[in-house]
Amino acid sequence: MLLDQTVDLVRRGYVFTAWARRRRSSDEAARRPRYAVSVRLLGRPATVVGGPDGVRLFYDQTLMRRRRAMPAAVARPLFGRGAVHGLDGDEHQQRKAMFVDALMDEKGVADLMDLADELLVEAIRVWRGDGKGVVYPTTTEVYGRAVLRWAGVDVPPRRELRVARDLARIVDGFATPGLPYLSAWRRRLACDRWAARLVRDVREGRRTPPADSVLERVSRQRGTDGELLDAHTAGVELQNVLRPTVAVARFAAFAALALADQPEWRARVSAEVRERGSAVAGPLATAFAQEVRRLYPFVPLLAAVARQSTSFEQCPIPAGRRVLLDVMATNHDPQEWPSPNTFDPERFLGTGAEWSPPFVPQGGGRPETGHRCPGELVTVGLLALTIARLAELDGRLDRSQDAGWSWGRVPALPRSGVVITLDDPAA
Helix, strand or coil, X not given: CCCCCHHHHHHHHHHHHHHHXXXXXXXXXXXXXXXXXXXXXXXXXEEEECXXXXXXXXXXXXXXXXXXXXXXXXXHHHCCCCCHHHCCHHHHHHHHHHHHHHHCCHHHHHHHHHHHHHHHHHHHHHHHHHCEEEHHHHHHHHHHHHHXXXXXXXXXXXXXXXXXXXXXXXXXXXXXXXXXXXXXXXXXXXXXXXXHXXXXXXXXXXXXXXXXXXXXXXXXXXXXXXXXXXXXXXXXXXXXXXXXXXXXXXXXXXXXXXXXXXXXXXXXXXXXXXXHCCCCCCHXXXXXXXXXXXXXXXXXXXXXXXXXCEEECCEEECCCCEEEEEHHHHHCCCCCCCCCXXXXXXXXXXXCHHHCCCCCECECCCXXXXXXXXXXXXXXXXXXXXXXXXXXXXXXXXXXXXXXXXXXXXXXXXXXXXEEEEXXXXX
């Protein structure tokens, strides 16, 4: 019988599944599976899957469900009680449609990019005056302020910054025991109260957000019973647009490191901005953004529960067994990604690889019909925009900083936040 490995997961983070495979049982070793390995977490057995076949299995809704798949200790502070992430069937499809309509609308996403670009240019202007800037806190604030305004949440600038920072702390601490976890819960409770109050204000006529804005949509969203979602749940879903957008700042920090390591790509992206006259949606910057999402750590694992007995790589998966999709290993599979640890944005230039089964930084399948995140257009758009603006800067990484990160800390983040020193602060 397997010993419980929850502590090992917390300690090892992104490398937990690789460690578990090295320690796999003799039966599993005899079968020589590429991905399948049995683990025991929170007292319950689970099976790890991965690669294209594992992605297909994981997103087969006839075989897998999401209800109670993620342990409540993780899901509640991160996603919130009643969130779309834990729904299945018609209830999931109805709720998910709201997010797809809001987050996959090309014009709506373009409007958000314009807002973010304006705020990012303003922030970089401050950097120039100071002679330096820190990528992570700056993009946290820029993305937070932009998405709040875009979502129809009209609050004073100081409140925008507070909400952005609170949402960032939820993401930072939800999986880290001790003070970070307690801080994440504290911020979650405060944000829940704030968001529910916004919804009640809209419903009772004290606040009038723009038509079809995210705040207006969640406030009028109904369940499969035809009734309005309760204010708490509607507020949770509002946050499930705001919080992931703020979390893109972690990718932005890694992108800044990648630009410093890739001077040729930095020059290519900068030239693209000049040629197009825009920092938004450049093909080179977008390919760079996708490769950042593939290579750098963000989500280590995703969870489902088997609806019925099945198997993967000759490993039996009984009904009721928790199934974990190995995101990191799938994104670094050498059989799917040549030289997987080499940074190469060419993988995403006109190849369609962003929709291929082995690319799962924020889930697999199609967002319209499954559990893949519908906010990827926003994620990639913001990241590509930031890469383009950073590529234009005449600056360098501050040599005194510690820009390393821990593979055992989920979610990962360069410790310094990535400090950039500008060569000509007066420019």
